[in-house]
Amino acid sequence: MKPTFQILALISTVWLVSISASFPSFAVSEPKVEETEPEKGPNRGRMLRDGDFAIELSIFETGVPPEFRVWASTDGKAIDPSKVDLNVKLTRLGDGIDDINFYQEGEYLRGDMVIYEPHSFMVSLTAKYQGKTFNWQYDNFEGRTKIAEDVAKAMEISTEIVGPSTFHETVQVYGKLVLPADATSNVYARFDGLVKKVNVKLGESVKKGQLLLTVESNESLQSYKVFSAQNGIVSTVNVTSGEQSKGRSLLQITNDETLIAQLAVFPKDLPTVRLGAKTTITINGVEEKQVSTVESRILKVRDDQAKLFRVVVNNADSALSEGAFVSAAIEIGSYDVPMAVKRSGLQSFRDFTVVYAKVGDEYEVRMLELGRAVGEEIEVLSGISLGTEYVTENSYILKSDVEKSGASHDH
Known part of the structure; x- marks a missing residue:
């Protein structure tokens, strides 16, 4: 063999060994040995x-x-x-x-x-x-498989413990963010006169007590200063330096530290929504959810017969914008259930809905009788014991391995 070919062969061998080491086998279970079908009797036993x-x-x-x-x-x-x-x-x-x-x-x-x-x-x-x-x-055995702990961890198979839960029943609604009625204040000159200087610009953030304008009174010819009465943003500028004030609003300052989510509730859900109800708000384009309560409602219904309920939204960092679309879950009731599991862990097995119980490094189906479902959880009426560790994430891996094994039980 020529030296060049020897080098290439060596590189290929090293590469294959490296690949094998870098990517461990994720076969979930040992290859199944073909077993002889047990003898059946005249009664199929x-x-x-x-x-x-x-x-x-x-x-x-x-x-x-x-x-x-x-x-x-x-x-x-x-x-x-x-x-x-x-x-x-x-x-x-x-x-x-x-x-x-x-x-x-x-x-x-x-x-x-x-x-x-x-x-x-x-x-x-x-x-x-x-x-x-x-x-x-x-x-x-049926519906059972075995996975080493390190492999299960690599596959991100997560578990939790079966236990009681409090279900919070909600109604899903939609709306948008608006400013509170008192969010915007108009800035006037106390005495009409010449606006000598405008100290702020449109869109600028201002603090309470910050200088906004300098005005020279037409009567006394004395100059005086106009300060901001609140924190906020300069949302309107109606005057420039050198103009007369003429009794009009010269500036508008808008405080957006608090916004209102106006949520449309349609007639079928109106009987269930109450003032003070806990509300979880999801804002379009914002990952973090806000939790608040229903503060008030608008008496008149819209043309589509929806009634608007108002929920206060914190916007201290001014990250949210007026007009942004939101969705919200308004709590309409809560109740305790003795047992619940995460819906993410549910799989099908034969004609049953199951979760996979975990005992050591073995996993086995538990056939569930299910009740009410709320949010991410579902009530369990029977089929699994309190305190059982069960798979909540990536349970499809177990389902696939069990189906691959093809094991069935006696009947």
Whole structure:
């Protein structure tokens, strides 16, 4: 091999090693080993065999909540179920152990408790027949995956704890910013005369007590000074140096430290909106939201039958402008719920809406019965326990990995 080719080959090798080191594998789970499909019995249950003795364990859910039903046989012949003593323990991820005993019902044994979703657990079955004890154990996982902590962190998989919450129900409205009625003051000459000097310019910020004008009285020919009565911005200039005041407004000073959000509430929402209601305002082009309260309302409705409610907006830094469009959430009620989760964590799994519970570095679906949704949260009626850690952000990664695994449970 020529030296040039040797150098190129070496560079290629180093580059590939570098790329591999720089970009760690983000495969979420280990490659799944193809498993042999478990033997099914005549009742579509899983067959468990030990010599001539066999148990068929089936999850039955036709017309009833899911439950175990068991048929026993020896050498292929059915056994009187009353002669078999049976117990099944289901070890769940982070949710303890279900201890299920059985009683005879016709030609089978029936479990004494509902098998709640998810049907994901380690199954331990003990059967006693004619003085012998038979034991089986197997995994029946679904909706479960495993991700190392460092990989989960790199993927920005975030979690929170299931707990109670206070829901603040709101109505969404729209409007724009206007100046308060007393925001603008007119500046006059106390005594008509010649305006000798205008000390400010249009758009200039002024402070209370700042010199605005110097005027020479027509009667006394004495000069006097006119000062600003408030902080604000010079919004109008009606005079220039050398002009007569003529009893008119010479300047206008506008204080915009406070603005008013005029919000249009339409007839269907009018009964729910009250003075003093907490209001969260989003201003067009401004990232930070403002929280205030409904201060007043305008009596007359607009042509479109909307009524205007007025909310005070702080503008101490003069960052906001009159006329800017706003949206607002006006609180119309609040109530406590025993359990709630973030809507961002919801995913679909089979026919269920789920979140992914986190136990160590394992994640598993929790099928939820949901209630009212307000803002970013949704009420949980059942399906998960208080204090459970669950995924709130990037749960789609877990959904994808679970779907890739293709694991299913026994029925």
